[in-house]
Amino acid sequence: MKKNKLWLLVATFAAAFLFLAACGDSDDNGADDYDNGDDTTADEVEDNEDAGELEGTITVSWWGNEGRHDATNEVIDLFVSENPGVTINPHYGAWDGWQTAFAGDLEAGQEADLMQVNFNWLQLYSPFGTTFADLEDPAIAAHLDLSNWDSQYIDVTRQSGVVQGVPVGMTARVPFMRADIYEAAGLDVQDINTWDDLIAAGNAIQEHHGDSVFALSPLGPQSMAYMVFSWLEQYTGRSFVDADGQLNYSLEELTDGFQLIQDFIDNGVMPDGAFDSDPINAENPMWIEGAYGGVSEWDSSINAWINNLGEGGEDLVEIRPHFTMDGAQLSGWMSRPSMVFSISNNSDYPEVAAAFLNFMLTDERAIEIMGTDRGVPLNTVGRAYFDALGLGGHVVAANAIHAEAETTTMNAIFEFPEVREVYESQLMEIFNGTSTVEAAAEFVYNNIQAVIDSLLD
Amino acid sequence: MSTQVKKKRAKFQWSDAYLYLIPWLIGILVFRLYPFIEAFRISLFNQRIGRPTEFVGLGNFTEILFGDSMHGNLFRHSLNVTFRYVFLTVPLVLIFALFIAFILNFKIKGIGFFRTAFYIPSILGGSVSVALLWRAVWGNRGLINSFIVIIVNGLNFLPFVNIYAPEGWVPVGWMVQGGTALVVMAILRAWQFGSAMLIFLSALQNVPATLYEAASIDGAKKWRQFFTITVPIITPTILFNGIQLLTAAFQEFNAAYLVPAQPGGPNNATLLLNIFIYQRAFEQNNFGIAAAASWIMFIIVMIIATIVQTTSSKWVHYND
Numbered sequence: 001m002k003k004n005k006l007w008l009l010v011a012t013f014a015a016a017f018l019f020l021a022a023c024g025d026s027d028d029n030g031a032d033d034y035d036n037g038d039d040t041t042a043d044e045v046e047d048n049e050d051a052g053e054l055e056g057t058i059t060v061s062w063w064g065n066e067g068r069h070d071a072t073n074e075v076i077d078l079f080v081s082e083n084p085g086v087t088i089n090p091h092y093g094a095w096d097g098w099q100t101a102f103a104g105d106l107e108a109g110q111e112a113d114l115m116q117v118n119f120n121w122l123q124l125y126s127p128f129g130t131t132f133a134d135l136e137d138p139a140i141a142a143h144l145d146l147s148n149w150d151s152q153y154i155d156v157t158r159q160s161g162v163v164q165g166v167p168v169g170m171t172a173r174v175p176f177m178r179a180d181i182y183e184a185a186g187l188d189v190q191d192i193n194t195w196d197d198l199i200a201a202g203n204a205i206q207e208h209h210g211d212s213v214f215a216l217s218p219l220g221p222q223s224m225a226y227m228v229f230s231w232l233e234q235y236t237g238r239s240f241v242d243a244d245g246q247l248n249y250s251l252e253e254l255t256d257g258f259q260l261i262q263d264f265i266d267n268g269v270m271p272d273g274a275f276d277s278d279p280i281n282a283e284n285p286m287w288i289e290g291a292y293g294g295v296s297e298w299d300s301s302i303n304a305w306i307n308n309l310g311e312g313g314e315d316l317v318e319i320r321p322h323f324t325m326d327g328a329q330l331s332g333w334m335s336r337p338s339m340v341f342s343i344s345n346n347s348d349y350p351e352v353a354a355a356f357l358n359f360m361l362t363d364e365r366a367i368e369i370m371g372t373d374r375g376v377p378l379n380t381v382g383r384a385y386f387d388a389l390g391l392g393g394h395v396v397a398a399n400a401i402h403a404e405a406e407t408t409t410m411n412a413i414f415e416f417p418e419v420r421e422v423y424e425s426q427l428m429e430i431f432n433g434t435s436t437v438e439a440a441a442e443f444v445y446n447n448i449q450a451v452i453d454s455l456l457d
Numbered sequence: 458m459s460t461q462v463k464k465k466r467a468k469f470q471w472s473d474a475y476l477y478l479i480p481w482l483i484g485i486l487v488f489r490l491y492p493f494i495e496a497f498r499i500s501l502f503n504q505r506i507g508r509p510t511e512f513v514g515l516g517n518f519t520e521i522l523f524g525d526s527m528h529g530n531l532f533r534h535s536l537n538v539t540f541r542y543v544f545l546t547v548p549l550v551l552i553f554a555l556f557i558a559f560i561l562n563f564k565i566k567g568i569g570f571f572r573t574a575f576y577i578p579s580i581l582g583g584s585v586s587v588a589l590l591w592r593a594v595w596g597n598r599g600l601i602n603s604f605i606v607i608i609v610n611g612l613n614f615l616p617f618v619n620i621y622a623p624e625g626w627v628p629v630g631w632m633v634q635g636g637t638a639l640v641v642m643a644i645l646r647a648w649q650f651g652s653a654m655l656i657f658l659s660a661l662q663n664v665p666a667t668l669y670e671a672a673s674i675d676g677a678k679k680w681r682q683f684f685t686i687t688v689p690i691i692t693p694t695i696l697f698n699g700i701q702l703l704t705a706a707f708q709e710f711n712a713a714y715l716v717p718a719q720p721g722g723p724n725n726a727t728l729l730l731n732i733f734i735y736q737r738a739f740e741q742n743n744f745g746i747a748a749a750a751s752w753i754m755f756i757i758v759m760i761i762a763t764i765v766q767t768t769s770s771k772w773v774h775y776n777d
Contacts, residue, residue: 124507130507425724434635
C-alpha cells in the first residue's frame, strides 16, 4: 500500500517536473516547436544550401489588419512555391494584446523565427543587442542584403553596436485635415501652417459649428506628446535627450511646451478629457460623425480613419505638413521606423528567415502584393519597385511629405514605456483638467531623468 | 464483513483516489504552484528580457511599498484604487445577489425565466462585448445620459437621433471622471451577480419551511423572518460567497482594461493592481516589480481572507 502511494506520488512529481522542464527556458527551443515533422539535419541543410536550395521550417509573426495578413500570406505562398524545401508557419493577429503575447514568448524562448517588432522594442527587449540575431552575422548576411538600406536606417536599429533588425519603412505623425469642416467655417486647410493658425482655426470652427466641433480630435497621450516635443524641437532646436541621455529641456521650456496642450483645449483645437468617452481611434463615433476636423496620425495608419468616413472619405481628407512656428530652429518632424523585422536568436534556420525577409522586402512581386499594407518601403530596391507600381493614396502622399522634410530620427528613449509613463501621465492630467501646466511640467522635469538613467544603466 | 475484506477495500480506495488525483495534482503543480514559487523567485531579481538578471533581495518590495519612484507611487495608488473597488464591489454584489435570490425564491409565475435572465450577465464575463455594452450604457452619449436628457428636456427630445448634446446641457462623464469611473466598474461587477445569486438561492431553498411557519404563527413579519431566520441560517453561504467575491475583486482585470478609453484611466482612476502588474510586466518589461506586486497582492488577500475566516466563528452559524 505504502509503496503504491509512494510510486504514484513520485510519478506525479516526475511528470510535473518533466512538463516544467519542457516549458522552461532553453537555448534550443525555438523553431523546433513549430516544426511540421521535418527531420532534416543541420548538416543536410548546409549541403542543400551549398547547392543553392533552402530548407527548414520557420515561423513568421506579425500584427496588423486583414489587408496585411492577406498580403503577407500571399507573399509566403509565393516564397514557399519557389523554395519547396521551406515551410513557413504564419502567426498573426491584431495589435491589441500583441505585445503581451510577444513578451511572453520572448521570456519563454518561444518567439517566432522572424518577427515584426515595434521600433522601441529593440531598446526595450534588447538593450545590449543580445535578444535578437545579429543581422550582420555572415550566415544571415549571405541571405539578407543590408546594403539595400541606407546605413543611417540600419544604424537606428543597432543596440550596443549590433544590428537587431531591418526597418520596413519610416513613419511620422502627419496632420490629416477634413477640408469640409474647415471650409464651412470659412477656412482653407492649405492656410493652416503654424501652431497659431491652428489655434485661430479652432476658435473659428467653434464659432461657426458650435462648441461640439473641434479643429482636431482629442490627441491621446502619445499624440499629445508628439505635438509638445515637436513644438519644443522647433522652439529650442534641441531633441528630447542629448547623446548622453540627458533631458535637453529646462523646466521653463517644458512648461512652455506643455502650455500648447492647454492652448489647444482653451481654443477649440481639441476637447478636454470630459468631452468624449470613447477611445480615440479610427472607429471613434465623433470622428465618423464629423465632430473633429482632423487627426494627427502615423502616416501608415491613416487609411483606417479615412475608410471609416465612408464613400467619398478620401476626398474629404487633406494631408498637411507638420505645424510650425515663425523662427523654428528645427522642422519638428520626428520620424521613426514604422516597424522592424528581427530574427530570433533561437532560430534553427536563421538563414531561411533572412532569405524570406529579403524576399518580402525586395522582390518585385512581393512588393506588388504588399502594396501599402506595410507602408512605403525604405530599402532602395523595394522602393524602386514600389515607385514603378505608381501607387497613390494618402499613405504614399503622407510618407512623401515627411520624407521630403528634414526630420529628426526619434530617440528610442522617447518611446520607452517607463519614460512615456512619466510625460504621458502628466499630459493626461492637463487633458483631464486635474493638473496645471506648471505642475505637470515640474513633475516631468523632476522625475524623468531618474527613469532615463535607470534604463541606461 | 471480515476485517480482511475491509482492509482490502480500503487499500483499493486509496490507490484509486491517488490515481484520480494525478491530473489535478499535475495541474496544480504546473499551473499554480510552479508559477507561484517562480513569481516569488522573480520578485527577488531585477529581471528584464534582454538584460542580465540581477539579485536585488527585497529591493523590489521596498521600492513599490516605500519608494518615491514612479513604480512606488503608482503601486500605492493602485493599491488604494483596488481597496476602494473591493470594498465597493463585494458588499454591493452580496446584497444585490441575496436580494434577488430572495425574490426568486418565491413561487411566482415564470420564475424559471427570471432565474435565467438574472444569470445571463454572469455568463458574458469580462469580454470585449461587455466592455462595448458598458460604454454604450455609461458613455457620454450612452443610455444613462440619454435618460437624463429625456428627463431634462421632456419627451420632445429624441436622444438617439440628435448626435450632439442639447445646448447648455453637459453630459455626465461617468467614465471620464475619476470620481465616477471606479463606481461604473463596480456596478459592472455587481451586474454580474448571477453565480453568487445561484448559490444564495440554493441556500435559501434549504432553509426549513417549518421555521417560517412557526415564526408566522408567532406574528413575525416577513422582514423580521428574513433577518432572524434566513440570514443566520445562510451565514455559511454568505461567508463562502464573501471570500469568493473578495478574491475575485482583488484579481479584477478585464473591466478596468477594456471599459475605459485608456486601460486604468482616466488619470489612473481605475488602475487596479492587476492592471499595474500587467503594465509593469508586459508593457515595461519589468518582471521583478510585477512579481513583487503580485506577491503583495497575494499576502493582502490572504490576510483579509484569514481575518474573515477567523472572525467567522462569531457570526457564522453551522447546523452542527
